[in-house]
Amino acid sequence: MNEMKHMYQNEQSQNYKMNEMKHMYQNEQSQNYKELEPIDERLSQMESEIIFLRQQFHDFNNKADDTEGLPVYTQEQWDTIKLSQDEDENSSHKLQNRHMELMNRNCHLKEKSDKYKKNSERKVVVRQLPQELADNLTEQPMSEASLEHSSSNHLEVEYEAQGLKKKLDQINCKVDNLNIKLEATASKYSHLDEQFELALESLQYTCEKVQNNQKKLEEDVANLKIYVQDNKIKNGQGEPHRWEIEQRTREILEENQKQASPFSETFDRASNENNKVSLMKLMQFRIEKLESQVSEIKNEISDKTPRISMRLQEVSSRFPVKTQRVKSREEQI
Structure with a gap:
């Protein structure tokens, strides 16, 4: 406290001396200006007087031819004027020398003032250095405590970063597994x-074949009826021909059943294909569920790392195309 008080008093004394020097410099400068003003006025008066005397001398020379006694008077007057002019020139030189002396003194005072200002600023800087050093010494324990706190925070951040990295690796593994499943x-x-598609083509082919066999069977039955009627008319032998007709009809029916059995098998296959369609629907539901899980995982990690968010966007941008293709095929079915 005493050192601070002493430094404060020194600063006040330095400021007082500085102000005193400023006032002294201003007073000296104003005094120099006051001394220079009458000198300038005197110089201007002397210059005007010299001009007037020269003009008068010129007039006297012009009137010299008129009188004889005038040249003597003019010569005496000229000597007086010349003497006065010499005195004026001497005084003018003295005034100019005085003016130069005052200007030099003014410059000297200005240099002295600038030097004093620099010394004063240097003293202020030197005086502030111990205070700054004391402030730094007081701030050093605080900075050390802050450094320890920041180091502990840094360790916590590193641990948290490691935990987040492990969690992100797990999420990446889940995303890769979902990718493989999809x-x-x-x-x-x-x-x-x-x-x-192959089953549909086979079913269509079988249906066409059954239709052709049906048409052929109808034609055979019609021909058989015509044949029976003709035999009844020609021979009158109904019973033997009835057995032949029944035998022929039985053979045709057996053949028809043989031809219709692939159709039933195809129908069974079609029913199995319907089961496959239902299975496809279940698979579509599973795909949508997996996509919803991907979306949930994306929402969970989007706030943690942009890299995982971009990865999930790539995954979600790849597989909705397949899902859309699956939906379009289902609509075609």
Whole structure:
């Protein structure tokens, strides 16, 4: 406290001396200006007087031819004027020297004032250094405590970052597994779609074949009826021909059943294909569920790392295309 008080008193004394020097410099400068003003006025008066005397001398020379006694008077007057002019010039030189002396003194005072200002500023800086040093010494324990706190926070952040990294690795593993499952489901659905198309083509072919056999059977029955009627008319032998007709009809029915059995098998296969369609619907539901899980995982980690968010966006941008393709195929079915 005593040192601070002493430093404060020194600062006040320095400021007082500085103000005193400023006032002294201003007073000296105003005094120099006051001394220079009459000198300038005197110089201007002397210059005007010299001009007037020269003009008068010129007039006297012009009137010299008029009188004889005038040249003597003019010569005396000229000597007086010349003497006065010499005195004026001497005084003018003295005034100019005085003016130069005052200007030099003014410059000297200005240099002295600038030097004093620099010394005063240097003293102020030197005086502030111990205070800054004391402030730094007082702030050092605080900075050390802050450094320890920041180091502990840094360790906590590192631990948290490691935990987040592990969690992100787990999420990446889940996303990769979901990716594999979605790709497997999409490939399986594509294979089932191909099988279903083949089954539809086979069913269509079987239906066409059954229709052709049906038409052929109808033609055979019509021909058989005509043949029976003709035999009844020609031979009158109804009973033997009835047995032949029944035998022929039985053979045709057996053949028709043989031809219709592939149709029933195809129908069974079609029913199985319907089951496959229902299975496809279940698979579609599973795909949508997996996509919802992907969306939930995306929402969970979108606030933690942009890298995982971008990865999930890539996954979600890849598989909705397959899902849309699956939906379009289901609509075609």
